[in-house]
Amino acid sequence: MANFYGFDTFSRTLPCRVDSSSKQKLEKAVSIRKGLICAEGELWKEQRRFVHHCLREFGGSKIGHQRKKMESLIMENVTNFVKYVQDLGEKPVLDPLEPLRHSVGSVMNMLVFGKSWSRDDKVWKWLQHLQEEGTQLIGVAGALNFLPFLRYFPKYKKSMDFLLDGKLKTHKIYQEIIDEQAKYLKNQTLDSLDDNKNITNLTQAFLMERHKLEHNPGFVQKFYNDQQFYHLLADIFGAGLDTTLTTLRWYLLYLAKHTAIQTNIRAEIQAVLQNQAPTMEDISHLPLVEASIYETQRIRSVVPVGIPHGAMEDVFVDGYWIPKGSMIVPLQWAVHMDESVWKDPDVFNPGRFINEEGKVVRNAHFMPYQIGKRMCVGDELARMILCLFGITIIQNFSLKLENDVNLTGQCGITLNPKPHKLIFERLNETGL
Numbered sequence: 348m349a350n351f352y353g354f355d356t357f358s359r360t361l362p363c364r365v366d367s368s369s370k371q372k373l374e375k376a377v378s379i380r381k382g383l384i385c386a387e388g389e390l391w392k393e394q395r396r397f398v399h400h401c402l403r404e405f406g407g408s409k410i411g412h413q414r415k416k417m418e419s420l421i422m423e424n425v426t427n428f429v430k431y432v433q434d435l436g437e438k439p440v441l442d443p444l445e446p447l448r449h450s451v452g453s454v455m456n457m458l459v460f461g462k463s464w465s466r467d468d469k470v471w472k473w474l475q476h477l478q479e480e481g482t483q484l485i486g487v488a489g490a491l492n493f494l495p496f497l498r499y500f501p502k503y504k505k506s507m508d509f510l511l512d513g514k515l516k517t518h519k520i521y522q523e524i525i526d527e528q529a530k531y532l533k534n535q536t537l538d539s540l541d542d543n544k545n546i547t548n549l550t551q552a553f554l555m556e557r558h559k560l561e562h563n564p565g566f567v568q569k570f571y572n573d574q575q576f577y578h579l580l581a582d583i584f585g586a587g588l589d590t591t592l593t594t595l596r597w598y599l600l601y602l603a604k605h606t607a608i609q610t611n612i613r614a615e616i617q618a619v620l621q622n623q624a625p626t627m628e629d630i631s632h633l634p635l636v637e638a639s640i641y642e643t644q645r646i647r648s649v650v651p652v653g654i655p656h657g658a659m660e661d662v663f664v665d666g667y668w669i670p671k672g673s674m675i676v677p678l679q680w681a682v683h684m685d686e687s688v689w690k691d692p693d694v695f696n697p698g699r700f701i702n703e704e705g706k707v708v709r710n711a712h713f714m715p716y717q718i719g720k721r722m723c724v725g726d727e728l729a730r731m732i733l734c735l736f737g738i739t740i741i742q743n744f745s746l747k748l749e750n751d752v753n754l755t756g757q758c759g760i761t762l763n764p765k766p767h768k769l770i771f772e773r774l775n776e777t778g779l
């Protein structure tokens with residue numbers, strides 16, 4: 348079963364698409380097979396290479412000399428989060444959703460658009476609203492993949508209209524950002540741009556790639572056109588923000604519920620870092636931190652029904668025949684809660700990811716980013732955000748529940764905690 352997800356004969360099967368029967372309808376669909384998440388074939392290959400290269404250049408991958416730069420960007424934003432909460436008092440009670448979304452979102456904004464907005468900025472508020480509603484609605488609208496006729500029902504029509512209208516408005520905003528970045532690049536000397544040193548975000552990188560490919564207009568038209576640009580920006584921003592934000596919310600919630608585990612994690616951090624800010628080099632010395640993040644990702648799969656794939660040809664897997672054209676839904680929830688693999692799967696137990704020598708161990712049944720060639724391209728960036736945000740918050744606050752919270756969550760394309768409040772009790776320098 349584990350191999351199932353990694354078969355090369357599977358490719359994306361229009362997860363956000365409504366109906367492929369007519370070109371006109373396809374143009375109106377939410378993703379029109381552009382961007383990266385819903386792209387296929389040559390477009391996917393080229394754009395995956397491009398995004399992978401960008402993430403490495405910007406410090407969001409395991410290798411590369413820019414890792415420190417990305418760490419600083421993340422630390423700057425988690426520090427802002429800490430300051431925001433501290434300014435609310437000694438022991439504020441709040442739902443961390445909004446301030447966390449602003450801080451994690453600012454990391455993604457810098458990476459994708461090369462700019463971040465103030466908390467109250469209208470454009471930023473609107474992009475967040477669209478993101479929040481969109482991820483809930485796209486889960487609802489997902490049923491249209493299976494039953495296209497549903498789009499005539501008012502509930503589904505309303506969802507699709509919201510998503511399509513939101514898409515057009517967002518593209519207008521993106522175009523303004525693209526124009527700003529193009530203007531910035533025009534003012535740079537070619538020397539400073541030649542080695543890509545001054546390219547700091549995806550928008551600039553896409554513009555530069557287009558510029559370098561000027562001699563090959565066919566290639567630009569195919570892989571670097573305006574529609575592809577908009578959809579790629581939306582994919583990286585959307586896929587990067589919602590998943591990491593939701594994982595962090597679950598993490599804080601589980602720690603607030605399991606205060607003894609929280610205390611142990613804080614003790615580990617204090618022993619290794621004293622009061623220093625964390626770096627990614629410290630993570631190998633913080634097994635309980637890493638294991639507790641993994642356990643959160645296991646017990647609350649943020650993409651519980653996975654991202655669907657499709658069989659490009661007839662194939663047998665473990666004796667099951669899967670005909671060409673089938674939609675494959677990789678149920679992460681089932682894999683992560685399988686009793687034959689995970690003892691007491693409903694119990695939050697980071698220790699299951701730590702072996703007898705105290706080292707972190709993962710098994711093949713743990714797959715928050717799925718596996719195979721379409722596996723999440725941002726897994727390392729996500730790990731950096733989760734670790735640096737998680738550690739810094741635990742260093743600064745003791746987390747408690749205001750009231751007991753039901754941990755079942757609510758499901759759109761991601762599984763989110765229900766609205767809840769946490770008590771953020773400020774800690775002094777010794778972590779007490």
Ligand code: HEM
Pocket residue numbers: 383384385395582583586587588590591594649650653654655715716717718719720721722723724725726728729
């Ligand atoms: C905890 C955080 C995250 C989780 C749990 C997560 C999970 C996933 C999953 C399950 C997939 C589907 C893989 C497949 O189809 O086989 C995926 C794909 C993807 N993720 Fe993530 N992701 C996270 C963070 C990020 C970040 C930070 C980025 C930003 C760079 C990102 C960008 C993408 C993209 C672009 C794809 C599509 C890849 C492709 O089709 O080639 N993700 N992610």
